[in-house]
Amino acid sequence: MNNDVLADILLHLPVQSLLKFRAVCKFCVDVIDSSRFRKLHIHNNRSDETVCLEVILSNDGIQVQHNTKSLISYNFKNLGLISDVRVSLYGLVKGLIILDLAKWNHLDRKPRAPIVICNPFLGQLKLLPLITTSSCIIPLRSVAIGFIDEDYKVVQLSICKMHYCLHAHVYSRSADSWRELAFDNDIGYVTRVKSMCENGHFAHWISESMSSGEVAILSLDMKNEVFKKIMLPVDGLYYYLHSRIFEKDEHLFWRFDFPYTWQDKSSVHIYESRCEGSKLSWMYMLRVELPYTSSTGIIPRWRTGFFVIERERDAYVYDYRAHKFVSKLSNRSLTEYRGSFVSLEKEN
Template sequence: MITRKKANICLPQTLPNELIEEILLRLPVKSLLRFKCVCKSWLSLISNPQFAKLHFDVAKTTQLLLRSCLGSKIDVIDIEAPLHGDSMKLVLNIPSSSTTYKRKSMVNLVGSCRGLILLTTILPYSNLVNFMIWNPSTGFSKQFNKPFNNTIICGIGYNSSIDGIVVVAIVISRPTSIIEISSTEVHCFSSRTNSWSYIEVPFTYQLLGFEFGNGLFLNGALHWLVRSNDLSLKIIAFDVMERKLSEIPLSHDLTVRLQTYIYHLKVIKGYLCLWYVGSESLKAELWTMKEYKVQESWTNSFIFSNIYPIQSFYPIYFTKNGEILGYGRHHTLLKVNEQGELLDHSKVRRFINEHSILNYCMYTESLLSLPEDYEKSSKDE
C-alpha cells in the first residue's frame, strides 16, 4: 500500500504585487470594475490614473459603436465575433440630460479618443450645440455647450503636451456676397482649461454631407474630407497641439478619380485611407497614404470587384484575422475577405428607414477619465 506524504512546501498566500498588476493590466475593463470590490489594495491600484494609462496601452479592446435613430440607444458590436451571434446584443443608454436629449433632438456620435466618446446635439429651435464627453465603460460624462450660427464639423483629439482632451469645431459658412472676404473659424475646447479658444484662417470650405462632418484623429491631428470653393476635394487636418489648420495633398490619380466617384475618408490600421467606387463600375478601391502628409506615398492597397452591390459597401475596420468589416445598403453590417467575397452579414436594428444615415465610430475600452478630473479627485482624497 502506497501512502502519500505531505509535501513540505510553504506556498505564499498572495502573489507579488508586481505580478498582480501585470495580470490586471491585461483584463477587460468590465472585469476590473468588478475587481475593485476585492480588497482595498486592488481598489487603490485600479483607481490609479497611471494604472488606467498603462491599461489603455496594453489591453486594447476595440469595439464598433452604432447610434440608433430611435432615441438615446447605442449598439456595441464585437468586431472579432460573428455578426449574427451575441456580438449584436449589447446596448448602451446615452446619459440623459434635461436640456439635451429630448425627442426632437438629434444626437450625433462624433468619434472617440483614448476611450472617451464625443456626442453632439443641436437643441431644437436654437443654435446652441450641446457637447458631451463620455466614457461608456465607466459611466463618466462631462457636458458643455456653445452657440454656432452656421454648420460645424467637429471632432475629439488628445493633446499629449498638456495631457488633455481637445474638442474642435470648425464653422462651415458661405460668403453672403461676391466681394466678401471669407474665412474659416476654428473653435477649440480644452478639457484642461475648461474653456473655448478661437482662431481664424483665411480660406473656406464646403461640407460634403452629414456623414463627412465627424473628424478622424490620427498623428495628433483631426481630419475631414471637404470641398474647397473651386469644388475640388480636400483633406484638411487640424493639429490639436500646434493649433494649425493645413491641407493634406492627394495624388494626381486620386484627384482625377474623385471628381466623379463615391468616396469616403477612413483611418484604417493607423493610416489615412480613401475609399472610392466608380459610379458606373463594379470595382472599388482603397487608397492608403503610407507616409503621412507625403503626396507620393498614396498607394492603391486593395481592389474589390466581387462585392455586390459594390456601390453600397463602405469599409470600417480590418479585423485581426484579416476580415474587412463594413456596412452596406439597408443598414446591413458585412464582413468580406480581401478579395471582396461576402463572409458574414447582419441587419442593424432600430433604424427608422433604410435612408437614415448610419452613425458609428470605433471605440477602445478604457478606465480613463479627463486627466484634470483625476487630479481633482486625488486632491479631494
C-alpha cells in the same frame, strides 16, 4: 501571489476586464481605483481588445449600448429637444467618443443642441457648452477629438453660410471653455475623415477651396493647433458621393470607393496612400466584395482588425487583416471601441 506581481498583471488588462476584476477582492478594487494605476494604464496599456458599440436614437433620447446593455443614456427633454434630432458618432480616442446632436432652430439656423462627449465604460457623459456666433448662420458643423499630454481636446469646424467661411474652435478639459483657432477662410466645405489611430494627435477632414474648387485633406496637429492642407487628385464631388477615407496613422490613408448606382453594386475598390509633404496620390490595392444582404440584427463577434464604415443608412463591418467585409447592418449606428480610464472632468 505577490501583490506587486498581481498589480503588474492588472496593468496589462483592458478596461472592460478590469471593471469586472473589481468584484474579485478589495485589493483589486484599491489598485484599479487608484489614480496612480489609472494614469499608468492610460499611458502604458497596449491591449487591442475591441468591442462594438451601438448608438440607439429615439424621440426621447440616445443610448450607447454594448451587447444590448445600455452604458450611457441621455433624455432629449432635458435640452428641450423632443424630435428631429440627428446624431453623428465620432471617436474613438483613448476611450472617448463624441455624439454630435444635430438640431438647429429653423428661424435663425443656430446650433442649439450640444456636442456630447462620453466614456461609455466608465458611464461618464458631459455636454459641452454651445459656441455663440451671433452674426453667423451655421447650418453645419464637424467635430473631432484628440488626447494630448493628459488632456483631451475637442475641435469644432462651423460652416457659416452668411460669410461663406469656416470657423474653427477648440475646447480642452483643462480650460473647460472654447477658443477660436487661426484658420484659412477660403475653405467652404468639410467632411470628417474617420481615424483609426488611437493616440489622437491629428484630426483630418476632406475640404474644398471656395476660390479654386481644389480638394484637399485638411490636417490639424492638435498638439500645436496648426492646420495644413494635403492636396488630393480627383474632384470633390467624387469624394463626397462615392468615397470613404480613413486615417490609419498620421501619414497613411485608405480610400474605399463604393460603386455608382449604375455600376457593379457588389464590390468596393480600395486604395492606399502614404503621405509625404503637401500632396497625396493613391495606389490601387484590391477589390472587395460587398455583403449581398443585411445581417438580421446580429452584430458579429468583435476582434482586433475590424472597423465600421457607415454609408447612407448602412453600417459595413470591414476586417482589414483578412481584407473582407464580414457584415452589413441596415439602419444601425455602430462604432468600434477600446476603453480607457480617461476621465471627462479635470482631476485635482
